[in-house]
Structures are given as structure tokens and as C-alpha cells.
Amino acid sequence: MQVLVPAVALPFLWLAAALPLAGQAPSTAMPTVQSTQSPVGDTTALAKEAEGWLADLIRIDTTNPPGNEQAAAKYIAGILTKEGLTPEFLDLAPGRSALVARLRSAAMPDPSRALLLVAHMDVVGVDKSKWTVDPFGAVIKEGYMYGRGSIDDKGMLAANLAAFIALKRSNARVNRDVIFLATADEEQGGEASIRILIAKYWDKFAAGFALNEGGRVILKNGKVQYVAVQASEKVPVDVAVIARGPSGHASTPTKDNAVVHLAAAVAKIGGYTASVRFTTIVRRYFEQLAPLEDDELAKWIRSLDTPDRGEHAQRFVSDANPLWNSMLRDTIAPTMLSAGVRANVIPSEARAMLNVRLLPGDTIDVLLADLAKSVNDPQIRFEVQPDAGLAAPPSSLESDFYVTITKAASQEFSGAPVLPFLSAGATDSAQLRLHNVQAYGLSPFPMSDEDSRRMHADDERIPLASFDKGVDFIARVVSEFAASKQ
Numbered sequence: 001m002q003v004l005v006p007a008v009a010l011p012f013l014w015l016a017a018a019l020p021l022a023g024q025a026p027s028t029a030m031p032t033v034q035s036t037q038s039p040v041g042d043t044t045a046l047a048k049e050a051e052g053w054l055a056d057l058i059r060i061d062t063t064n065p066p067g068n069e070q071a072a073a074k075y076i077a078g079i080l081t082k083e084g085l086t087p088e089f090l091d092l093a094p095g096r097s098a099l100v101a102r103l104r105s106a107a108m109p110d111p112s113r114a115l116l117l118v119a120h121m122d123v124v125g126v127d128k129s130k131w132t133v134d135p136f137g138a139v140i141k142e143g144y145m146y147g148r149g150s151i152d153d154k155g156m157l158a159a160n161l162a163a164f165i166a167l168k169r170s171n172a173r174v175n176r177d178v179i180f181l182a183t184a185d186e187e188q189g190g191e192a193s194i195r196i197l198i199a200k201y202w203d204k205f206a207a208g209f210a211l212n213e214g215g216r217v218i219l220k221n222g223k224v225q226y227v228a229v230q231a232s233e234k235v236p237v238d239v240a241v242i243a244r245g246p247s248g249h250a251s252t253p254t255k256d257n258a259v260v261h262l263a264a265a266v267a268k269i270g271g272y273t274a275s276v277r278f279t280t281i282v283r284r285y286f287e288q289l290a291p292l293e294d295d296e297l298a299k300w301i302r303s304l305d306t307p308d309r310g311e312h313a314q315r316f317v318s319d320a321n322p323l324w325n326s327m328l329r330d331t332i333a334p335t336m337l338s339a340g341v342r343a344n345v346i347p348s349e350a351r352a353m354l355n356v357r358l359l360p361g362d363t364i365d366v367l368l369a370d371l372a373k374s375v376n377d378p379q380i381r382f383e384v385q386p387d388a389g390l391a392a393p394p395s396s397l398e399s400d401f402y403v404t405i406t407k408a409a410s411q412e413f414s415g416a417p418v419l420p421f422l423s424a425g426a427t428d429s430a431q432l433r434l435h436n437v438q439a440y441g442l443s444p445f446p447m448s449d450e451d452s453r454r455m456h457a458d459d460e461r462i463p464l465a466s467f468d469k470g471v472d473f474i475a476r477v478v479s480e481f482a483a484s485k486q
């Protein structure tokens with residue numbers, strides 16, 4: 001509508017011919033005029049189009065294993081090709097491919113300036129009997145789209161695609177390459193994962209900056225409280241706990257029964273609490289969080305690192321939210337148990353699996369030494385499993401891109417602040433950060449805790465209004481960072 005202002009001085013006939021909508025403008029004003037429209041323009045129609053892509057992507061079953069990401073890659077390639085782009089398949093394993101496409105800034109672009117938009121195509125499995133709708137049906141009900149992957153991560157996949165296409169359609173000159181990347185095997189981290197993708201095809205998507213999953217737009221009482229931008233993540237390590245003892249006839253039990261020793265060890269591990277350590281990002285997160293919370297909670301958040309009240313504050317804050325507990329310390333979750341072959345046979349071995357999440361910088365050996373002391377049982381030993389995650393350096397909170405995200409978030413969500421975030425969950429960003437990429441995690445969709453908890457759970461769903469908002473947010477971030485201003 002701004003274009004009408006200078007046109008007023010022009011002869012009426014020219015105005016009427018060139019801008020046929022001019023006369024209608026006052027009566028067709030949108031009921032919800034956005035004062036800070038995205039630089040790529042009104043994204044209302046784009047978001048509706050992207051809802052269709054999201055529905056189609058949900059209907060392509062990419063449950064991992066086996067993944068079958070190639071089917072989703074083909075679908076996306078079709079959309080990109082229609083827009084005049086030239087997507088390329090990056091084959092990883094039979095039926096498993098990533099997909100990459102690029103908007104070029106120059107004949108010889110500088111990869112260190114490039115912006116990578118990443119989302120994964122695979123999803124975790126479902127227990128169909130626990131869903132109230134078809135998990136692969138993209139059913140729309142009461143303003144939600146239901147489906148496995150609607151939040152994690154097909155929502156962001158569709159939103160990234162929309163932002164990428166919006167930039168192409170706008171014909172804006174880009175001042176850095178913008179690369180769209182759909183990855184495979186994020187949920188299992190196996191033969192088709194980003195680790196393998198980087199090893200085989202790094203030059204196809206090398207970039208200095210990346211936007212990925214891993215953050216959140218926190219919706220509280222219907223309002224965006226803050227935008228959590230993931231700049232670091234915890235490091236997953238699986239550890240087996242193995243109890244050994246003599247096997248024997250169950251009619252004459254002895255005190256060295258491996259099952260009993262394992263059970264006692266798991267109980268002690270369950271009660272173990274690692275000590276708090278503040279990483280730079282976590283410290284800054286809590287500093288910025290305090291003014292957003294109510295007075296009582298704010299008081300304890302501000303006391304987290306004080307000598308006199310710190311211990312109580314750490315307990316209070318950890319109890320208030322399991323996510324905060326995970327951000328403050330290494331955590332250990334026992335997840336699997338196995339022992340025995342018959343009810344009347346005492347087995348010689350019993351095993352439990354622990355899923356450990358280390359703060360980046362902490363080492364598993366130090367934690368296990370501490371655990372061994374607390375378990376204090378010569379019949380128990382720990383065995384670190386292969387394929388542990390790698391600790392990556394955090395992304396900078398001073399980079400131009402972080403500043404752009406902060407500004408865009410404030411415009412998008414009526415002044416909502418951005419808080420740097422260390423995610424308890426692992427993402428593809430760790431591998432990117434190990435390759436010098438300043439990677440930041442969003443989930444651009446404003447979501448309540450209740451909806452967010454459905455990620456990986458039954459009846460996963462995304463509010464369509466939040467999806468549309470997320471499309472606008474990503475389009476705004478991308479065009480702010482990559483489109484040349486006139």
C-alpha cells in the first residue's frame with residue numbers, strides 16, 4: 001500500500017490505469033494489517049501454499065528406519081524445478097538421498113558467507129493404536145494439522161522451502177548464496193546422516209551460517225514470551241551398566257545375584273544429580289529469562305550462581321522445569337533393562353542402558369568415575385557405547401546472523417526477546433558447528449508447552465496459524481540476511 005503515496009500527485013488517468021486497485025484500497029483493507037511486513041512482502045498466500053506442501057510431506061511416510069527419504073526428496077525437487085531452480089540429489093544409500101538447491105549471489109561465491117537452510121525429512125516411528133487420527137493423513141481438525149513430523153521436522157522443512165521460494169520469486173539480488181538442504185537420517189544418525197553427507201558432499205552445501213531446528217517460540221497464555229534460538233547442544237552418550245554374578249538354580253538364591261545388583265545400581269543412578277555448571281549460553285539464557293518470569297521464580301533464577309543461595313536456587317529452578325534442569329547439568333536417564341532367560345534360572349549377567357546427555361565440555365570419564373563412586377559395587381561396571389555425539393563449539397551470540405534473527409523475531413512477534421538456548425536434544429547442527437558453521441536452531445512456530453510435548457509423541461500436531469506465522473518469520477530472517485537492500 002505504500003506505493004500509493006507518491007502516486008497521488010500523478011495524473012488521475014495514469015494512476016487508474018497503472019494501479020487499478022487504488023480506488024478500492026480503503027474498502028479492501030485487511031482486517032489484520034501487519035505494521036511490520038516481511039521484506040519478501042505479504043506471505044499469506046505463500047503460507048497457504050506451504051500448508052499444502054506440509055500435508056503432502058506428512059503423507060510421504062519417511063519413518064526412520066528405514067527412512068525412504070528419497071521419496072520426499074523427489075517431491076521437493078518437483079516443487080523447486082517448477083520454480084525454475086535446479087535441485088540436486090545427494091545419494092547416500094538405497095532409497096536415501098538428501099536434496100540441495102542454491103540461489104547464487106555471484107559467479108564465484110564465497111562459501112563462508114553462504115546461508116544454509118537445513119531441515120530433515122525423516123521422522124520417528126508411531127504407535128498407530130495410540131493416535132486418534134491417521135499419523136500419515138495430515139488430518140486438519142480444530143485449526144491443527146495432525147501428523148508425524150508436523151512439528152519435527154516437516155513443518156520447518158516446508159517453511160524453509162517457502163522462504164527459499166519466496167526469495168526466488170521476489171527476484172531480489174542476493175548478497176550471499178542461499179542454500180536449501182533437506183537432510184536424511186537425522187533421527188537415527190546412521191548410514192545416511194549428516195555426518196556421512198558432510199564427508200561425501202561438503203562442497204555442495206558449504207556455508208558459514210545455517211538455520212536449523214532446535215529452538216522454540218515459547219507461547220505462554222496465548223502470547224509469545226520469548227524466542228529461544230539454539231546456539232549449542234548437549235552431547236548424547238549411551239552407557240551400558242553391566243552387573244555380573246554366578247548363575248545358578250533359582251531355588252537357592254545368593255546375595256551376589258546380578259539382577260539384584262543391577263537393580264540397586266540403577267536405583268542409585270536414578271537418584272544421582274550431577275553438579276551444576278554454567279556454560280556462557282546458559283548463563284546468558286537465565287539472565288535474560290529472569291525479567292520475563294514472575295517475581296518468585298525470577299528471584300531464584302537470579303540467585304542461581306550466588307554462594308549463599310545458589311544451591312537452593314538450583315534445586316528450585318531445576319524442579320520448576322525439567323528442561324532447565326537439563327540445561328544446568330549433565331543428565332542420566334536409564335532407558336533399557338535386560339536380564340534372564342527363564343523364571344527359574346539366576347542369570348550371570350544383567351544389563352541396563354543409560355542415555356547420558358553431557359554439557360559440551362564435560363567428559364564421560366569424569367561423570368562415570370563419579371557414578372562408580374556412588375554405586376560403589378565391584379560387581380558393576382560401565383561400558384561406553386560407540387557412536388557417541390561430538391561436542392561442538394557454540395555458535396557466536398555476536399554474529400551478524402544472530403543479530404538479524406533477534407531483530408526479525410522482535411518484528412515478527414511484537415517485541416518478543418531472543419534468548420540464546422542450549423538444547424538438551426541433539427540436532428544436525430553439532431556436525432555443522434564442527435565445520436565452522438555458525439548454526440542457529442529455531443522452531444519458528446509459536447507453540448504452547450502442551451503442543452510442543454507432542455513432538456515424537458502420539459497425536460503430534462501443529463497449529464496452522466502458528467505454521468503460517470513461522471513461514472513469515474523464516475522468510476523475514478532469510479530475506480533480511482541475504483537480500484540486497486536497494
Ligand SMILES: [Zn+2]
Pocket residue numbers: 120152153186213
Ligand atoms: Zn528433528
